[in-house]
Amino acid sequence: MPDSPAASGPSPQPSRASRRRWRRMLADEREEAKVYRDLASRRSGDEREILLGLADAEERHVAHWARLLGDDAEPAGRGSLRMRLLAWLGRRFGSVFVLALAQRAETRSTYRRDVDATPAMAADERIHEEVVRGLAVRGRARVSGTFRAAVFGANDGLVSNLSLVLGVIGGGASRATVLLTGLAGLLAGALSMGAGEYVSVRSQRELLAASAPDVSDASRVLPQLDVDANELALVYRARGLSAEEARSRAEEVLRSSDPALAVAATNPVPEGHDVVGSSLGAATSSFLFFASGALVPILPFLVGLSGGLAVAVSGVLVGIALMLTGAVVGVLSGGPPLRRALRQLAIGGGAALVTYALGVLFGATVG
Incomplete structure (x- = not known):
């Protein structure tokens, strides 16, 4: 049998590194509890109760680290930058985005490897991951129709108009022609996307209604x-x-x-109407986001740039925008944001290079 605490002598004093880690854990858990309470204040019914239950569980973890720290528990300091960012987003944005981030935070919990965390705390975090995943799925379902239209609209605007602009540049078009082509592509694409999204979502809702x-x-x-x-x-x-x-x-x-x-x-x-979303909302999102995406490639030409400089600036701006849309999709889908961002960049860049090459080839042939 192991020795009793009295027989084993006084416990060794924890190292300064351990105490710093405990204080960081304490601060992070407080921030996480605050995130769940902030989200709960914006919800009602069972979602509110679930979020408050998660906050209570995080408070138990706060108490654990506070017990280890004893008199040094106060002041605990600020949480990590990641947790403070999550708390800031929780106070300013809707629950869908924040819950997706919280899901990833629960996934990255180190309690299973932390010798100072109890097995119950490690188990808590694993269960919390599934709870937050379930809440995130609900939120994604509520916005999936409009969100899908917004993301795809922005991405299509970025890629299609950059490809269009580079295609005519490759063919030797003047700055005025490039600008006119880009604006025409923006308007035509936005109208087409908006109309198509309206018809698509409207048809889905009518099909679901007929099936009810x-x-x-x-x-x-x-x-x-x-x-x-x-x-x-x-x-x-x-x-x-x-x-x-x-x-x-x-x-x-x-x-x-x-x-x-x-x-x-x-x-x-019958289920599915809320998942499909509003036809008018989806069409509006698709129109606006396509137009905003399609505007990015022609911004350098609108401000007076031309030639290689305009092409370079346009490419950089579109690349940044593509990575942002990819990262957002990654966060909300629960996937790795960087990988999704790079994938989006590769797809968009590949399409633009192909159309530019075709434009060069066509221009040389015509000339």
Whole structure:
């Protein structure tokens, strides 16, 4: 058996490095608890309760590090730059972006390797990761339609207009021609994207509406159905239930004192409308973000630059914008932001180089 604390003598004093680490952990946990409480103040219902539960759990971790530090727990100082940035974003932006960042923060927890953290704390962080992932999925679902249109609109504007501009530059066009081509591409692309997104989302919503169960008329005839010989079970089977589940639900409905109310209560609620988003919102986002993306490649020409300098500045600006959109997609999708940013840059740069080469080839052929 291990020696008792009395027999083993006084515990060795922790090193200065250990105490600094404990203070950093304490400050980070306080910042994280604050993030969850700030997010909870903007939510209601079960999401608010979940976020407050996460904040309470982080406070338990705060208490652990405070116990280790003893009298040195105060003042704990400020948390890491990452946690302070997360807290700042939590106070100023919606929960979707912040929860995606919080998910990555929980994923990077070092408690499983930290000798001073308890196994329960390590387990907490692993569970917190799944809880935050679930909340982030809810948030992504609420904005997915409009967000998708915004991101794809900006990315398409950047890549397509840069490619268009470089194509005509490669063909030897003048600055005025390049500028006119870029502005025409901006307007035509933005209108096309907006109209296409409106039709696409509107069609999706109409398809979902057509697929939603209509119980208004069917409910009226339920009391007249033969309890022993009817096709109500086939309705539930057509909606995806197994034969046994469909038969059980049909019997439950028909043996109810009010079958019409029973079928309404047991009818699955159609999902998908919120995920698809608003057709007008998606179209507006697509139009505005495409236009803003398409404006970037022609900014140098609008301010009077020309030649190689304009091309270089345009390429740098578009490259930065592509990396930003890629990083945002990475954060919100739970993926590595840098990898997504570089992938976006490579795709956009490749498309631009191909069109420039074609422009040079076409210009040489025509000339």
